[in-house]
Amino acid sequence: MATEQKPDSGRRVVVALGVFLALYIASIMAGWPQRATDRIATKQNESVAMQQGQAGDKLLAGATTGCPPLWMILPFAILLVSIAVLPLIPHTSHWWDSNLHKFCVAGGLGLLSLAFYLLMDRQPVVGHWPVDYIADPAIKGLNWHVSGTILSNSMLNEYVPFIVLLFSLYTITSGIRIDGDLRAHPLTNTTFLAVGIVLAS
DSSP, rough: OOOOOOHHHHHHHHHHHHHHHHHHHHHHHHHHHHHHHHHHHHHHHHHHHHHSSSSSSHHHHHHOOOOOOOOHHHHHHHHHHHHHHHSSSSSHHHTOOOHHHHHHHHHHHHHHHHHHHHHHHSSSSOOOSSSOOEEOOOOOSHHHHHHHHHHHHHIIIIIIHHHHHHHHHHHHOOOOOOOOOOOOOOOHHHHHHHHHHHHHH
């Protein structure tokens, strides 16, 4: 009785990751991301120059980031105190065990900080994603552009790359076991690290 051969899907995953990395390197060598970034930066500079009546490059070079008032560190301080104290209080320790409750506390305090930029801040903010640009506050009404810039700075430019890097490091180096038919091999580990480095940077 012939036994059916199981395809080596582990090799396919490594090959797919290698192809992805090769395509990424080829696109960089061809200059595609650089050209796209230049187009975005040119469009942003033209928009800033039209709004301000100045050269966009000069405005970008001389941009200053508005500093929030000192009382705006309260949400962060409350979050730190919550993490440190709520698990120790008998009435709140069981409530704090739920990840949903932790998310609600952190998300609520984050929204409170974001509300400052939406409602009160009147300073231009430097955006960093996908390229550096200036987010000017609204003359009247809500500062959607400024608050969106703050959110994209924190999420797309800081949080997501950091989480991808942490996931790569924990997976490769700290003994987290991932079940599957992918064979442990130095080439496999190196490929995972290479993809994590590319995504994190």
